[in-house]
Amino acid sequence: MQRVTVADLMRETGLSRATVDRVLNKRGHVHDRTRAVVEEAFRRLSAPGTEAPARPPVADIALRVGKGMMAQVRAAWTASGTEGAFHDLHMADDVTVLRCIEALCKDVSRPLILTAKNTDRLVALLANARLRGKRIIAMVSDLTPAARDAFVGLDDRAAGQTAAFLIGRMLGDRPTTVGVVLGSSAFRCHEDREIGFRTGLRAHFPKVVISGEAQGEDNADMTRRAAAALLKAHPALGAIYNVGGGNAGLIDALKAAGRLSDMLVVGHEVNPVTLPLLQAGAMDFAIAGDPADMLRHALRLTDGSARDNLVDQRLRGFGIYTRFNLPTF
Numbered sequence: 001m002q003r004v005t006v007a008d009l010m011r012e013t014g015l016s017r018a019t020v021d022r023v024l025n026k027r028g029h030v031h032d033r034t035r036a037v038v039e040e041a042f043r044r045l046s047a048p049g050t051e052a053p054a055r056p057p058v059a060d061i062a063l064r065v066g067k068g069m070m071a072q073v074r075a076a077w078t079a080s081g082t083e084g085a086f087h088d089l090h091m092a093d094d095v096t097v098l099r100c101i102e103a104l105c106k107d108v109s110r111p112l113i114l115t116a117k118n119t120d121r122l123v124a125l126l127a128n129a130r131l132r133g134k135r136i137i138a139m140v141s142d143l144t145p146a147a148r149d150a151f152v153g154l155d156d157r158a159a160g161q162t163a164a165f166l167i168g169r170m171l172g173d174r175p176t177t178v179g180v181v182l183g184s185s186a187f188r189c190h191e192d193r194e195i196g197f198r199t200g201l202r203a204h205f206p207k208v209v210i211s212g213e214a215q216g217e218d219n220a221d222m223t224r225r226a227a228a229a230l231l232k233a234h235p236a237l238g239a240i241y242n243v244g245g246g247n248a249g250l251i252d253a254l255k256a257a258g259r260l261s262d263m264l265v266v267g268h269e270v271n272p273v274t275l276p277l278l279q280a281g282a283m284d285f286a287i288a289g290d291p292a293d294m295l296r297h298a299l300r301l302t303d304g305s306a307r308d309n310l311v312d313q314r315l316r317g318f319g320i321y322t323r324f325n326l327p328t329f
Contacts, residue, residue: 004045010079011056012041014296017079019328031328037293056081059111059302060104064089064097065140066218066245068271069291072329076292080299084110091219098122105129111302113295114148115140117186123147139298140291141189145312152298152314154289156189159318160196160243163266166285166320167239168205170264176238177211179230183218183244193243193268211237216246224249231257239264247274251282270321270329278323289318290329 009020015038022030023038059082063070070090077086087104089097097116102125104112112129114136116122126136126147138148141156167178180197183190201208214230216223223246231237231253240263242250247267254260260282267274270288277283297314321327 004042007081008045009038009041011081012045013037014076014080014292014299016075029328034328056083057111057299057302058083059113059299060084060087061113062087062089062097062100062104063115063140064092064117065115066090066269066271066273068245068273069140069269072271072291073295076295079292080295082299089116091217094119094121098125101125105134108132108134111135111137113137113139113298113302114143116143117141117184118143118147118188119186135302137298137301139294141187142192142313143188150301150312150314152294152301153189153316154318155315156192157196159268159287160193160198161200162196162287162318162320163193163241163285164197164200164205164208166266167241167264168201168208170284171205171208171238173207175207175209177209177234177236178239178241179212179214179227179234179237180210181214181216181223181227181230181240181242181244181246181250183216183246187244190243197241197243208239216242216244216249218245220246220249220252222246222249224252227253228256231259237263239266242267244268245273247277247283251277254282270327275326278321278326281323284322286321287318288321288327289316290327292329 006017006020010017020038023035061077063073067090070088074086087100089100098121101122105125108129123144130136136148138151140153142151185191212230212234214226216226227250254263265283266285267283268287270286274283274286278286294316
């Protein structure tokens, strides 16, 4: 049996030292799925004849995501031991993002994991870098195929349809108006969630009608102001679906309007921002995948030897979470 260290398991699974330690020492507060990932990795690495874990990959990462997911991915990135730069682009404007990615594309030998808006200028920049040999993995939000080698994330259209199903079934077979909090349609994940939500309601719950939208841009303050205006313009809303971030701002707007106790709220991600909202019952449902799992698969795809075997999309599973079944990621 090969000797397997905690560091080996952290690199292999993308999980934190604390989580791996809890599994190895059979302590509680670990989701069954997380425990299974660690145990499977331990069996695989400790099998006779198994080679020592490979050196941590070399790659850069640039993320334009919300604060909660940023913290989760940063923790998984640190645990992975990846040799490369971590670029936090939370709420960065398009010019700042473009300059950052342009600088990263000068070295085509270093793979890049990226979450960004799917703008024409960024697509052109990335497509040119790929022609020069740079390997680019889109994570969380997809990009135009010419701009990346592969995508690792959720089936966001299915996630939007899931939100429609939850709201439609919870509200019942009666005429009801609902609102949508939008991030930015330039994020493919936001666009696909909104499309899935609209088509899901239209196909299965025609009595549930979207009567208003709020533009939140993944920012709590912008979401709070936009949601307050939405609630003022449409006081009879029965539910709100937030396709992006800024959930704390949405809840603040509901509190100010006196609607916190009677509004059905469906959003995305389980992270340091949304976790207390779910625990308090302010947010009813969160549709989420595991960011560490996404990063783990994205890092595997940075291996240049696998270029010819790339699958266009690596869609990861997602769950529906409430205050009663919170995950550990």
